[in-house]
Amino acid sequence: GHCMPIDLNIEHLIRFLKRFFAAKGVYATWDHLGDISAAVDLFQTARKQVGHGLGIAYQGIGHTTPDALPAINKVAYKVSELELHIFKPNGLESDVVKPxxxxxxxxxxxxxxxxxxxxxxxxxxxxxxxxxxxxxxxxx
Known part of the structure; x- marks a missing residue:
């Protein structure tokens, strides 16, 4: 929210933090929430870039349930293509990438x-x- 009063902007940021915090599940702590609160803008930018990279537009949750099937199919295809679901004990066969x-x-x-x-x-x-x-x- 760039073109809204400060109090509404803060409410949107707090709502984002609460949703992000809830999504972390058992790894969420109040200290962690305090640590990440300063980076809300970066998280939102990263979220938008990932959505853009996957070719999906922002889908609000206010009126309709978003159709996540195209995004799920793209991710599943990429996982299959890169064999991310297969355990490789030695990791990548690359001299460039190090653990x-x-x-x-x-x-x-x-x-x-x-x-x-x-x-x-x-x-x-x-x-x-x-x-x-x-x-x-x-x-x-």
Whole structure:
């Protein structure tokens, strides 16, 4: 909603967040909702781009039930074409694509293992304008 009063715009964003939050199911937490709330605009843009990429227009839910069958057929065809439903223990046979690591888990582990004194020292040094040592990237 770009051409509507702020209060209505906020209501639309809140409705989007509630639906997105409900769709996450058991993985939804209030902390997660707070984290993603700033990215609502990006989520909506991504949703529109995916719809455009699949060749389906925006279908409101106000008057008729949208016909999802064309979108389902396109996705099912692509899954079959790329064999996404078949487990491949070695992943893709590609030298370019590498497996990714769970950056959130690694970051959380680093936060848990480092001391508060080290963190405070680095923050004070950064605020004082000191250039701190670059860390070696552990992600391939």
């Amino acid at each position: 990714v690591v769970d950056t959130l888990a690694i970051g959380a582990q680093k936060l848990k293992t480092s001391t508060l004194a080290t963190f405070n020292r680095k923050v004070r040094a950064m605020m004082a304008g000191e250039v701190f040592e670059g860390e070696e990237d552990e992600i391939p």
